[in-house]
Amino acid sequence: MKKILTIVSLTLIVGILFIKEGRLNRPSEPLKDACVSCHKEVENPDPSHPISAFGCYTCHLGNRYSFDRERAHFSMVRNPGDLRVVDRTCGKTGCHSDIAARVKNSLMATNTGILRTLQEQWLKRKALPGSSPLAMGVGVSDLYGKTPPQNLAIDHYRKMCGGCHLWKKRGDRKGEIGRRGGGCSDCHVLDDEKGQEQEKEAIDHPEMTTRIPSANCIKCHNRSARIGLSYFGRFESAGYGTPYEGAGLSSRRLSGNRFFLDLQADVHFSRAGMECIDCHTATGLMGDGKRYDRMHSQTDITCQTCHSPEFSMIKGPDALADRLAFLNKRIPWKKGQSVALSKKGTPIYNLQKEDGKTIFYRKMDGRPFEMDIQSSNKPHHRLKGHERLSCQACHSAWIPQCYGCHLTYNKSEKQKDWINNKMSPGRWKEARSYLRFSRPALGIRDDLEIFPISPCQEFVSVFDKSGKYLEDExxxxxxxxxxxxxxxxxxxxxxxxxxxxxxxxxxxEGILHQKGGKRVFRPTYDSSSSPPRTGSSTGIDVSFPLDSFVNLKGEPLQSGPGKGVRPFNKEEIDRILSVSPCLGCHDSYEDRIYADFKESDKRFEIEGGLPCLK
Incomplete structure (x- = not known):
């Protein structure tokens, strides 16, 4: 009886396998991947990754030898760029292993700058009751661990900021939020809607590119400093809904249903049509392998890179510039080309020296522009006393200024956590006092250069589970x-x-004048009349105008995180204002009094018979 059952069972199994095999559409000749036996028509993602050479398994994993759908798709990865799997996909040996390691340490992946700044501002300056210690040096990947660091600042990041980094899963939500994240794919993949699983022979694979459109940048860089908006002349306005459309509010909105105004765009865009990648290099964006916590430390490009360039002839059989130009396929290129170098030595392959001319090429379409680099030698760029001036200090037309960011934290409610995608106790809500886009104030960055500065003001109100305001917290x-x-x-x-x-x-803002031989400043806005914040009071408990960063004594009223940013001190303010009386007559950069203004000022004080005194 057992023999009969065994024979019947084996016969049945063989029959099932025979029928299943008959239904499989096996190829008539050997294939690199069995995937293409079903998906016969697959668009190449880009010329550098042809299906004929790479197949599907190289990037998407799975079982390349199986002709069975379930087995073939087992352990398959939809997004090879995801940093959780990138070491087995894009970053495997023989592909982009060096780049994958750099990306994981880049600011767009770690967000260490945001996490450090929040903790320094919130926890270092005030010991909050019951708060956990600072977790300095922590990055986004640490928050995905089994025992992530926790404190009020990190809780705010997880619920309000944690949806915009390279570790975030791509396509987890609809709209702009869903397009963010996904590791390498966040920047290099276009038309993400094509990435939906397609049960058909012809698959329209999402396009990959190194000619990254600015839309891929703006989806993240449209909040905080809002540089992605400002560059294209867009300013996120307050919620007034202007300019009105008839009897209704403006229909032009940013993500999050935010209104915006059209302002003066950056000259690089308005006159030359340059995209973000025309300036920013792979090293500056994907990092150089080091872990930074400040954007300008990782950034590779400077104004001087293009406007006072240093050129180098590209040599070597596998030069980086050769590879970048090959991938771009728009910029004319020849072996041994002379190109500019960034501050970290990255070849700026789209800025070339040709027959004594400096030619800049747009990366998206290869359009050339001949550059005049002689302007760096003009008098206003060589003025003594201006050595610390950054290019941005003089040439920035406007800067977003957000005064009074009001945050409420209610312990009685719950909110979704961006990191674990779960609801957790404590809900944050954000509101603003007012937004401005006026001329930038200036200050000192890293004690090295004069740079545009903008306020970053937070008024945090905490409420317990009964809704009671907690003044101590x-x-x-x-x-x-x-x-x-x-x-x-x-x-x-x-x-x-x-x-x-x-x-x-x-x-x-205000009026600066002389009274009794002394400088006096009368502010336009006066916060000193606001009642102190006690109990349910609506006062902001600030004794100076929100747009005042320093007083005439040089005492800082507002300062940057750590020792990185500060307003001018008294000596610097006095030096700046001492030039003012002379400008009515001496209005030329080439005026000889500016050759050594300190000496000219001394002569003015002690010598007689000067034209100024007549």
Missing amino acids: SFNIMNISAFDPHTTARKSRGCLECHQDPKVIGLG
Whole structure:
């Protein structure tokens, strides 16, 4: 009986396998991957990754030898760029292993700058009751661990900021939020809607590219410093809905249903049509392998890279510039080309020296522009006393300024956590006092250069589970930050705009005048009349105008995180304002009094018979 059952069972199994085999559409000749026996028509993702050479398994894993759907798709990866699997896909040996390691340490993956700044501002400056210690040096990947660090600042990041980094899973939500994240794919993949699983022979594979469109950048860089908006001349306005459309609010909205205004775009876009990648290099974006916590430390490009370039002839059989130009396929290229170098030595292959001319090529379409690099030798760029001035200090037309970011934290409610995608206790809500887009104030960055600064002010109100306001746990943080506004104008500020404008110096909007032989500043906005914040009071408990970063004594009213950013001190303010009386007559950069203004000022004080005194 057992023999009969065994024979019947084996016969049945063989029959099933025979029928199943008959249904399989096996190829008539050997294939690299069995995938293409079903998916016969697959568009190449890009010329550098042809299906005929790479197949599907190389990137998407799975079982390349099986002709059975379930087995073939087992352990398959939909998004090879995901940083959780990238070491087995894009970053495997023989592919982009060096780049994958760099990307994991890049700021777009770690967000260490945001996490460090939040903790420094919130926890270092005020010991909050029951708060956990600072977790300095922590990055996004640490938050995905089994025992992630926790404190109020990190909780805020997880629920309000944690949806915009390279570790985030791509396609987890609809709209702009869903397009963010996904590791390598966040930047290099286009038309993500094509990535849906397609049960058909012809698959329209999402396109991959190194000619990254600015839309891929703006989907993330449209909040905080808002450089992705400012560059293209868009300013996120307050919720007034202007300009009105008839009797209704403006229909033009950013993501999150935010209104915006059209302002002056950056000259690189308005005149040359340059995209983000025309300036920013692979090293600056994907990192150089080091783990930074400040954007300008990782950034590879400077204004001088293009406007005062240093050229080098490309040599070697596998030079980086050769590979980048090959991938671009728009920029004309020849072996041994002379190209500019970035501050970290990255070849700027789209800025070339040709027959004594400096030619800049747009990466998206290869359009050439001949550049005049002689302007760096003009008097206003060599003026003594301006050595610390950054290009942005003079050439930035405007900067987003957000005054009074009001945060409420209610312990009685729950909110979804971006990192674990679960609801957790404590809900944050954000509101703003007012937004401005006026001329940038200036300050000092890293004690090295004069740079545009903008306020970063947080008024945090904490409520317990019964809705009671917790004064001991609530706090104000009055900060400034320094960043490139990406609103470059060809025409720079005039002398008076810096040396006589209290807003630019950091005093705020108002009137600066002399009274009794002393300088006096009368602010336009006055916060000192606001009632202190006690109980249910609506006062902001600040004794100075929100747009005042420093007073005439040089005492900082607001400062940057750590020692990175500060307003001008008294000595610097006095030096700036001392030039003002002279500008009415001496209005040329080439005026000889500016050859050594300190000496000229001394002569003015002690010598007689000068024209100024007549």
